[in-house]
Amino acid sequence: MAKKNKKLTATQIEYQAFAKKMEPPRPVLKNCIRAFWVGGLICLLGQFIQTFFIHFFHFDEKTAGDPTVAVLIFISVLLTGFGVYDKLGQFGGAGTAVPVTGFANSIASAAIEHKSEGYVLGVGGKMFKLAGSVIVFGVVAAFFIALIKWLFTALGGS
Amino acid sequence: MLKGHQSWVFPSKPTILSTGTIGGPFEAQGKIANDFDILHSDIWLGQDSFEKAEKVMLEEACNRAVEKAQLQKGDINYLITGDLMNQIISSSFAARTIGSPYLGVFGACSTSMEGLALAAQLIDSQSAKYVLTGTCSHNATAEKQYRYPTEYGSQKPPTAQWTVTGAAAAVVAPNGTGPKITSATIGRVVDMGLTDPFNMGAAMAPAAVDTIQSHFRDMRIGPDYYDLIATGDLGKVGHQIATKLLKKHGFSIREEAFTDCGLLIYDDHQEVLSGGSGCACCATVTYGHLLNRLLKGEWNRILVVATGALLSPISFQQNESIPCIAHAVAIERGVNE
Numbered sequence: 071m072a073k074k075n076k077k078l079t080a081t082q083i084e085y086q087a088f089a090k091k092m093e094p095p096r097p098v099l100k101n102c103i104r105a106f107w108v109g110g111l112i113c114l115l116g117q118f119i120q121t122f123f124i125h126f127f128h129f130d131e132k133t134a135g136d137p138t139v140a141v142l143i144f145i146s147v148l149l150t151g152f153g154v155y156d157k158l159g160q161f162g163g164a165g166t167a168v169p170v171t172g173f174a175n176s177i178a179s180a181a182i183e184h185k186s187e188g189y190v191l192g193v194g195g196k197m198f199k200l201a202g203s204v205i206v207f208g209v210v211a212a213f214f215i216a217l218i219k220w221l222f223t224a225l226g227g228s
Numbered sequence: 229m230l231k232g233h234q235s236w237v238f239p240s241k242p243t244i245l246s247t248g249t250i251g252g253p254f255e256a257q258g259k260i261a262n263d264f265d266i267l268h269s270d271i272w273l274g275q276d277s278f279e280k281a282e283k284v285m286l287e288e289a290c291n292r293a294v295e296k297a298q299l300q301k302g303d304i305n306y307l308i309t310g311d312l313m314n315q316i317i318s319s320s321f322a323a324r325t326i327g328s329p330y331l332g333v334f335g336a337c338s339t340s341m342e343g344l345a346l347a348a349q350l351i352d353s354q355s356a357k358y359v360l361t362g363t364c365s366h367n368a369t370a371e372k373q374y375r376y377p378t379e380y381g382s383q384k385p386p387t388a389q390w391t392v393t394g395a396a397a398a399v400v401a402p403n404g405t406g407p408k409i410t411s412a413t414i415g416r417v418v419d420m421g422l423t424d425p426f427n428m429g430a431a432m433a434p435a436a437v438d439t440i441q442s443h444f445r446d447m448r449i450g451p452d453y454y455d456l457i458a459t460g461d462l463g464k465v466g467h468q469i470a471t472k473l474l475k476k477h478g479f480s481i482r483e484e485a486f487t488d489c490g491l492l493i494y495d496d497h498q499e500v501l502s503g504g505s506g507c508a509c510c511a512t513v514t515y516g517h518l519l520n521r522l523l524k525g526e527w528n529r530i531l532v533v534a535t536g537a538l539l540s541p542i543s544f545q546q547n548e549s550i551p552c553i554a555h556a557v558a559i560e561r562g563v564n565e
Contacts, residue, residue: 082421089422089430092469094386101383150379159381160499166381175381183377186277200380 101163108162112169116142139170146171150178176200229352232446234414241408242351243562245299245358245399247515248292250285252393254367255512258494263516264394265292271368271393279313282366285395285508286311286322289362293397297358304328304399305356308346310339311364311507312391313373318364328360337461338415338536339363340396340511341555345412347400348557354402362397365506374425374541387427389463390500392493396511407519408560410529411447415439415554417538423549425539429466429490429502432535435552436462437473439533443556444479451481455527458518460510460534460554461490463503489513510534522561529560 078086119141123134149155155175159166166172180199184192198205231237249264256267266288273281286309294301307326309319310333323330335342343361350356368378370391376382400409418435436459444451462470467488474481489510490503514532522530533556539548 078421085420085434086422088472089420089427089433089469092465092472093427093430094465096385150381153379155381156379157381160383162381163383167383172381175379179377179379179381182379183372186279200376 104161105163105165105168108158108165109168110165112142112165112171116169142169142171143174146174147178150175151182155179173201173204176204231411232442232448234416234442235411235446236345236349236352236414237411237447238348238352238409240352240402241410241560242348242400242402243404243406243408244515244519244559245401245404245406246293246296247396247398247519248289248294248296248362249396249512249516250289250292250364250394251508251512252285252367254390254498255392255394255493257498260493260513260517263520264512265289265516271366278366278368278372279317282311282313282318282364282369282395283321285366285393286318286362286364286397287325289364289395289397290322290326290360293360293362293399297399297401299358299399301326301328304358304360306331306347306350306359308333308343308359308361309363309397310334310343312336312370318366318369322364326360335534335553335555336536336538337365337505337507337510338534338553338555339507340460340514341412341532341534341557342414344398344400344409344557345414345555347398348409348412351400351402357401359400360397361400362395363507363511364395365391365393365508367391367393367506370506384501385426386501387424387429387463387465388501389428389461389490389503389505390494390498391506392504392508392512393506394508394512396508396515398515406562407522408562409557410560411443411558413439413443413446413556415442415556417551417553419549419551421549423544423547425537425544425550427465428461428505428537428550429463430469431466431550432460432537432552432554433462433466433469433473435554436460436466436470436533436535437477439554439556440474440531441477441479443531443533443558447558451479452485454529454531454558455485456518456530457481457486458492458514458530458532459486459488460532460536461503461505462488462535463490463501463505465502466535467491467503489518492517519559522559525561527561529558531556531558
């Protein structure tokens with residue numbers, strides 16, 4: 071920030087401080103409470119679905135994970151297509167963005183958005199516009215974690 | 229004719245013969261729905277892409293304006309339009325349909341008054357008989373280009389604004405019945421180093437203030453000269469900042485005589501955060517609502533200051549600040565023929 075300020079003139083710095091003061095504060099507490107409830111409810115729904123699969127389809131706790139995630143993704147994509155998820159996002163904020171439903175929404179919304187540019191360059195090329203970086207950095211992070219784990223084992227850890 | 233440093237006066241007082249204003253379903257629920265010529269119930273307008281829908285709205289606005297002036301498209305000497313899309317495609321594609329000699333302009337959301345000022349200049353210098361000028365914006369195309377996919381569930385801060393879905397156009401002629409354009413001030417780019425694209429109001433307010441002050445300085449008039457000064461799309465945040473800045477610079481405008489198009493267009497129950505924005509915001513409010521009230525006799529002289537943020541999604545990602553601009557056009561009620 072200090073480095074950035076060097077390029078600004080005194081008037082600019084003065085105005086920015088003034089504009090900052092005029093900015094309505096972001097309702098952080100309200101957003102946190104909403105995110106907590108909305109995110110929690112999505113997870114609760116996931117728990118219901120998981121229990122449902124264990125109870126009626128004889129999955130165990132571990133294997134029930136996959137169909138549960140699939141159902142949540144399906145619901146999220148459906149709500150995205152019906153134009154509901156973005157409204158939920160404005161209300162719930164991080165609560166709708168963090169669970170797997172948010173990830174599905176980012177892919178589905180981009181795919182819908184770019185459909186008018188064709189299936190190959192539009193849908194195919196741009197559906198990972200937002201999710202792409204999550205995948206890339208997720209894989210990179212996983213690689214380094216695996217490397218660290220291997221180093222520890224190679225150095226004689228158990 | 230140049231007056232002062234950056235203003236034009238138009239001694240022949242070019243006339244706004246007619247206007248055409250188009251809005252979408254969200255605008256139809258707004259405060260000034262009655263001031264639109266056509267309101268659409270579907271944001272697609274029956275097209276297969278939002279970009280095409282935006283273009284169709286501009287075509288409709290132009291057609292409506294030409295029709296209301298009882299002219300033919302062939303009578304239009306020049307068409308001056310612009311919009312927010314990359315390479316101003318909505319304007320150029322609409323110009324392809326309209327077929328008049330065409331000047332494409334880009335001033336982001338200040339396009340409406342940039343076009344009107346140029347149109348008035350062409351008429352005043354006797355370079356044209358009829359000039360058609362207009363602009364358009366579409367909420368979904370702007371979201372797609374500048375922000376996230378429309379259906380993406382992101383949370384916007386209270387400083388964010390809602391891009392107006394609509395289009396508006398006006399026919400300007402040397403004489404006739406209608407509001408008269410008396411002067412215009414071309415703004416310079418003002419950049420206060422702000423970088424938050426979700427707070428355009430704060431970025432644009434200094435540009436609006438700069439142009440307003442330049443206008444009064446060049447024209448050698450006082451702040452009470454106009455019955456109303458309307459900025460383009462500063463929204464709640466930007467409007468408050470502009471009011472305070474003007475006061476700070478010793479320039480007191482009566483509170484009721486200073487407003488913003490972004491505050492006029494939507495109703496309080498509509499969730500638009502800080503207010504309306506987009507090229508069509510200033511254009512539809514001015515060519516519809518403001519001119520209607522001017523013609524009714526509520527005001528005699530108004531100054532419309534359209535504000536634009538000249539950023540691109542790429543410049544923002546490369547951490548560039550947001551350069552802003554504002555253009556002012558003074559419009560008076562036509563007293564006689």
